[in-house]
Amino acid sequence: MSTTIVNLPDQKTATLPKKNYINAEDGIISWLTTGDHKRIAMLYLISITFFFFVGGIFAGLIRLELLTPQPDLVASDTYNKLFSMHGIVMVFLFLVPSVPATIGNFLIPIMIGAKDLAFPKINLLSWYLYMFGAAFIVAAMIMGGVDTGWTFTTPLSTHYVNTHVVTAGLGIFIIGFSSIFTGLNFIVTIHRMRAPGMTWFRMPLFVWSNYAASILMVLGTPVLAITLVLVVLERTIHIGVFDPTLGGDPLLFQHLFWFYSHPAVYIMILPGMGVISEVMSTFSRKRVFGYTAVAFSSVAIALFGFFVWAHHMFIMGVSNYSALVFSLLTMLVAVPSAIKVFNWAFTMQKGSITFETPMLYALAFIGLFTIGGLTGVFLGSLGMDIHLTETYFIVAHFHYVMVGGMLMAFLGGVHFWWPKMVGRMYPESLSKLSAVISFVGFNLTFMPQFILGYLGMPRRYHSYPAEYQVMNVLSTAGATVLGIGFLLPLIYLAWSLKYGAIAGNNPWQATGLEWQIQSPPLTENFVETPIVTQEAYDYEWLAHKTEQEVTTVG
Amino acid sequence: MHISPVLWQFLIKWLTNSALFPAEASTIAPWADALYFFLLLITIVGLVLVGTLVFGFAIRYRKERNPVATQIEGSTLLEATWTIIPLALFLIVFVWGALLYFRIYNPPANAMNIYVVGKQWMWKAEHPGGQHEINTLHVPIGQPIQLTMISQDVFHSFSIPDFRIKREVIPGRYSTVWFEATTPGTYHIFCTQYCGTKHSGMIGEVTVLTPEDYKKWTESSTSGMSLAQNGERLFASMGCNACHSGNAAARGPSLAGVYGSKLTLTNGSQVLVNEAYLRDAILNPSQHITAGYAPIMPTYQGQISEEGLIDLVEYIKTLQTNFRVHQTLTTSESNQAAPMTPGVVKP
Numbered sequence: 001m002s003t004t005i006v007n008l009p010d011q012k013t014a015t016l017p018k019k020n021y022i023n024a025e026d027g028i029i030s031w032l033t034t035g036d037h038k039r040i041a042m043l044y045l046i047s048i049t050f051f052f053f054v055g056g057i058f059a060g061l062i063r064l065e066l067l068t069p070q071p072d073l074v075a076s077d078t079y080n081k082l083f084s085m086h087g088i089v090m091v092f093l094f095l096v097p098s099v100p101a102t103i104g105n106f107l108i109p110i111m112i113g114a115k116d117l118a119f120p121k122i123n124l125l126s127w128y129l130y131m132f133g134a135a136f137i138v139a140a141m142i143m144g145g146v147d148t149g150w151t152f153t154t155p156l157s158t159h160y161v162n163t164h165v166v167t168a169g170l171g172i173f174i175i176g177f178s179s180i181f182t183g184l185n186f187i188v189t190i191h192r193m194r195a196p197g198m199t200w201f202r203m204p205l206f207v208w209s210n211y212a213a214s215i216l217m218v219l220g221t222p223v224l225a226i227t228l229v230l231v232v233l234e235r236t237i238h239i240g241v242f243d244p245t246l247g248g249d250p251l252l253f254q255h256l257f258w259f260y261s262h263p264a265v266y267i268m269i270l271p272g273m274g275v276i277s278e279v280m281s282t283f284s285r286k287r288v289f290g291y292t293a294v295a296f297s298s299v300a301i302a303l304f305g306f307f308v309w310a311h312h313m314f315i316m317g318v319s320n321y322s323a324l325v326f327s328l329l330t331m332l333v334a335v336p337s338a339i340k341v342f343n344w345a346f347t348m349q350k351g352s353i354t355f356e357t358p359m360l361y362a363l364a365f366i367g368l369f370t371i372g373g374l375t376g377v378f379l380g381s382l383g384m385d386i387h388l389t390e391t392y393f394i395v396a397h398f399h400y401v402m403v404g405g406m407l408m409a410f411l412g413g414v415h416f417w418w419p420k421m422v423g424r425m426y427p428e429s430l431s432k433l434s435a436v437i438s439f440v441g442f443n444l445t446f447m448p449q450f451i452l453g454y455l456g457m458p459r460r461y462h463s464y465p466a467e468y469q470v471m472n473v474l475s476t477a478g479a480t481v482l483g484i485g486f487l488l489p490l491i492y493l494a495w496s497l498k499y500g501a502i503a504g505n506n507p508w509q510a511t512g513l514e515w516q517i518q519s520p521p522l523t524e525n526f527v528e529t530p531i532v533t534q535e536a537y538d539y540e541w542l543a544h545k546t547e548q549e550v551t552t553v554g
Numbered sequence: 555m556h557i558s559p560v561l562w563q564f565l566i567k568w569l570t571n572s573a574l575f576p577a578e579a580s581t582i583a584p585w586a587d588a589l590y591f592f593l594l595l596i597t598i599v600g601l602v603l604v605g606t607l608v609f610g611f612a613i614r615y616r617k618e619r620n621p622v623a624t625q626i627e628g629s630t631l632l633e634a635t636w637t638i639i640p641l642a643l644f645l646i647v648f649v650w651g652a653l654l655y656f657r658i659y660n661p662p663a664n665a666m667n668i669y670v671v672g673k674q675w676m677w678k679a680e681h682p683g684g685q686h687e688i689n690t691l692h693v694p695i696g697q698p699i700q701l702t703m704i705s706q707d708v709f710h711s712f713s714i715p716d717f718r719i720k721r722e723v724i725p726g727r728y729s730t731v732w733f734e735a736t737t738p739g740t741y742h743i744f745c746t747q748y749c750g751t752k753h754s755g756m757i758g759e760v761t762v763l764t765p766e767d768y769k770k771w772t773e774s775s776t777s778g779m780s781l782a783q784n785g786e787r788l789f790a791s792m793g794c795n796a797c798h799s800g801n802a803a804a805r806g807p808s809l810a811g812v813y814g815s816k817l818t819l820t821n822g823s824q825v826l827v828n829e830a831y832l833r834d835a836i837l838n839p840s841q842h843i844t845a846g847y848a849p850i851m852p853t854y855q856g857q858i859s860e861e862g863l864i865d866l867v868e869y870i871k872t873l874q875t876n877f878r879v880h881q882t883l884t885t886s887e888s889n890q891a892a893p894m895t896p897g898v899v900k901p
Binding site: 153291348366383384389391455463 | 569571572573574575576585586589590593596597600601604605607608611612615616617618620621622623624625626627628629632633636637640641644645647648650651652653654655656657658659660674707708709711713715716718719720721722724725726727729742744745746747748749750751752753754755757838855856
């Protein structure tokens with residue numbers, strides 16, 4: 001019995017399809033003026049990968065500085081700029097658009113049987129807005145950087161620093177619109193463009209989770225945009241919204257900022273959860289356990305996600321009683337995540353499991369997200385939060401969710417759909433190795449930070465007391481390993497573009513509509529509009545279909 | 555394997571000096587640690603459970619052992635189980651955490667108050683006896699200490715990890731936190747809210763002393779004037795006493811005994827007079843007009859430092875009668891008649 005499900009066509013005779021979205025038109029102009037969601041997804045993929053490595057370099061320098069307790073590698077201002085730019089680049093230029101704008105953009109129309117998103121030109125506009133906003137942030141970096149932290153805390157950002165806050169703020173403001181347009185496009189597409197027979201409960205869970213994230217993008221991002229405009233106005237013409245000496249309220253900024261930035265956490269993680277549902281099902285050869293529970297838990301996270309923002313402010317002098325309410329709601333939002341984790345685990349029960357690269361990333365996600373989620377409960381618990389907030393504990397916690405969770409899901413998703421996107425496979429053993437390296441490196445980097453956090457080491461510290469050094473050395477060592485784990489995929493995926501084995505339509509024998517068409521797909525996705533008669537993850541339907549194909553050919 | 559003895563010594567020294575768990579040096583620390591261990595227990599049990607499920611299924615149902623998958627729809631019973639059990643656990647954590655929160659943020663009535671002013675990038679402490687400290691804080695064991703804190707510029711956050719306490723220090727408003735130290739020694743004070751260039755230099759030490767040592771320290775480091783005495787000087791030198799004289803015909807309300815009372819304002823609302831109200835009423839008087847008085851007091855925004863405000867607040871808190879206010883007024887009136895009288899402290 002074979003231990004994999006990979007089913008590639010005979011490499012001697014196989015070729016890429018003559019007509020596909022990549023060779024439909026030639027020239028760089030055709031890419032820059034395209035309305036094709038798949039091409040826009042690839043544009044996004046290249047852009048966000050670039051910014052991921054930019055943010056990664058900042059992270060590397062931060063860890064290098066923290067190798068020793070003394071401030072010896074860079075000056076304090078430079079260090080403050082490094083972590084600020086690391087946060088801004090990773091959150092706004094990588095994590096928020098990561099899965100939705102690349103994998104989501106590529107797959108949501110195909111998964112629901114549509115030719116494109118509802119508004120192809122707005123989709124292209126999203127990418128241009130993203131690049132335009134990114135240009136502002138790059139300009140801010142080149143002119144000398146920002147040192148407010150990615151949180152832009154007032155009155156520090158409005159009165160006390162003389163770095164390029166306005167430029168960076170405007171960049172994020174513009175990128176916000178890119179995010180809003182993507183969300184809007186997804187919502188309309190999912191409501192209006194589903195193929196005949198594709199009911200809401202036949203949609204893949206990836207579509208559900210992106211739908212939930214889209215709602216958050218559309219409703220949350222405008223608040224961030226307004227807040228940043230207020231910061232810019234306060235900085236330039238001193239309007240006195242946040243500054244107490246002008247009659248403003250500095251806590252108001254915290255409320256407004258976290259009203260977006262907490263839901264933003266779910267904008268980042270929900271699409272990743274969608275990837276995990278697809279991957280777990282495919283490599284277990286089994287439908288996702290408790291489909292409805294998983295779908296509705298996404299919606300529940302989106303809904304509750306809007307009512308927990310003040311848990312970032314428990315120590316900031318909000319009333320004790322409002323802290324109570326927000327802590328309780330935080331406990332409630334933890335439950336849907338727990339539901340998802342158990343459903344993914346039980347998806348494996350009685351399956352027929354193989355362990356290709358995407359599955360390894362998915363298993364890593366489940367482990368790391370469980371740690372990230374449960375340590376979130378520490379922080380949601382009022383009295384515990386007092387000691388843990390603003391320390392390395394919280395740094396470790398959100399890296400477990402964002403890197404251990406979201407980035408692992410993103411890499412899993414890229415490896416899962418890579419054969420569909422480019423029509424070629426990557427070297428399997430090397431990619432498995434890099435998944436393992438990332439997992440080990442990640443834990444070595446961030447596990448010591450939980451201990452540092454409970455010891456009390458504050459975040460954003462350029463120098464620290466000597467007794468924290470051992471854990472910091474371990475963390476930096478882990479970051480080196482992690483860096484290798486992230487560089488390897490870049491190299492072998494680029495290699496595979498030319499030299500990878502031809503993937504064929506459905507290398508994983510997965511059930512989604514995207515796997516029933518050629519790889520890479522046609523510009524129109526489908527030759528004729530599919531009529532959906534089966535539920536998502538119906539492996540019997542797939543087996544039946546494959547049999548019929550064989551009989552027809554034979 | 556041969557390790558150089560020098561390297562070996564270095565490694566031993568390095569590893570034995572590294573901490574894995576913070577000291578428990580306040581009455582709150584054991585309470586916080588109890589909740590921490592409960593949460594760790596939940597995390598480990600949850601992780602082991604998920605790990606067992608994932609690894610167990612991965613081994614039991616791998617393709618070699620189970621070539622054909624059995625399709626399962628789901629299970630309402632299981633869904634209910636893993637909704638209700640985590641929810642119940644999280645609710646226990648919520649209640650426990652809330653109890654701890656109220657313990658940390660509600661000071662006991664007998665707490666001794668110390669003011670802390672944060673600014674880029676130092677901590678200034680003002681003891682009621684008039685002792686001033688920068689980046690250090692001396693406290694006795696066995697005595698609840700309340701810190702009333704305010705920032706002069708940006709957000710800071712006052713944290714003593716070994717006490718398990720922390721509170722944001724906010725520009726323009728007082729915030730408080732309390733602790734009772736249990737073990738003499740020195741412990742880190744950190745600013746944990748990013749506050750600009752030298753954020754990581756905004757650190758200090760809290761020195762916990764036995765009551766006898768603390769008494770020696772207070773006696774050896776006093777400036778001779780308590781906060782309230784400083785406030786009395788300021789009250790006179792800024793001319794506050796001209797209106798707040800306590801005379802029946804005075805233009806401002808009498809401040810004797812005002813602290814802790816309930817005031818009725820011109821807009822009809824009732825307020826409790828505490829430190830925050832007094833500070834606000836000095837800076838933004840037009841929004842805090844006591845019923846029956848005209849809004850004629852000018853704002854003192856920008857004319858008085860946070861330390862000066864603390865002195866004034868402390869003075870008003872101790873003001874029980876207007877006797878000394880009158881005396882000062884009389885003195886300064888007679889000074890105006892004969893301005894060169896020696897021995898009078900000029901502002």
